[in-house]
Amino acid sequence: MSTQEIIQQFEPKQHNLLHILHALQDAHPENYITEEALEAAAGHLGVTKSTVYGVARYYTMFSLKPRGKHIIRVCASPVCELLHVNDIIAALEEELSIKTGETTKDGLFTLELSECLGQCQEAPSMMINDKIFNNLTSARIREVIQSFKDEARK
Ligand code: FES
Incomplete structure (x- = not known):
């Protein structure tokens, strides 16, 4: 269209x-x-x-520069921060081989930070596109990212 x-x-x-x-x-x-x-x-x-x-x-949900197919928005607000979201961000950066604010070379992911996602009771949290992911751990990050990569290969 x-x-x-x-x-x-x-x-x-x-x-x-x-x-x-x-x-x-x-x-x-x-x-x-x-x-x-x-x-x-x-x-x-x-x-x-x-x-x-x-x-x-x-509005932070809009971008005026090209981004990846999947937008990962990690909550960086106080509750998530208290629950070690920095470890989650580090795991994402390592898994994707990019820094926050960047897009992967294959154009599949862009990693961004976000204000509170309203999920504090199950923090730390992130969104990928419109889907919420809670109670994040580094292991869970690897699983989630792998599932998106697998989906992209289909
Ligand atoms: S502070 Fe992270 S979801 Fe509310």
């Missing part, structure tokens, strides 16, 4: 901006919102490109 076809699914009302940005990002194989898409969304809603850009930059 083209950028215009995606945007035309939404009424040209400003309250649709977040839905439009989500749809544009989800439709892009590199999981981000392009300059062209920002411009098209602004044109559709009758607002300036800088307004749309500002909104896209404000």
Whole structure:
């Protein structure tokens, strides 16, 4: 589906901006919102490109640069931090051979930090795309990442 076809699914009302940005990002194989898409969304809603850009930059779930197919967001808020999320982040960095904020060479994963995911009772926690993973350990990280790699090979 083209950028215009995606945007035309939404009424040209400003309250649709977040839905439009989500749809544009989800439709892009590199999981981000392009300059062209920002411009098209602004044109559709009758607002300036800088307004749309500002909104896209404000929310951490949006990216303005290419990312991997799977977005890993690790909670770095206080409860997870107390429960040694730094060990989890280190395990992810080792397993993926990247640093936080980077994308794997095969384009499969991007590793990011996040605010509280609302899972404090089962911390430490992370999300991969829309799925939550709780009670993380280094061993569990290896299992989860391997399952995504296996799925990608199918
Ligand atoms: S602090 Fe990590 S899920 Fe709430």
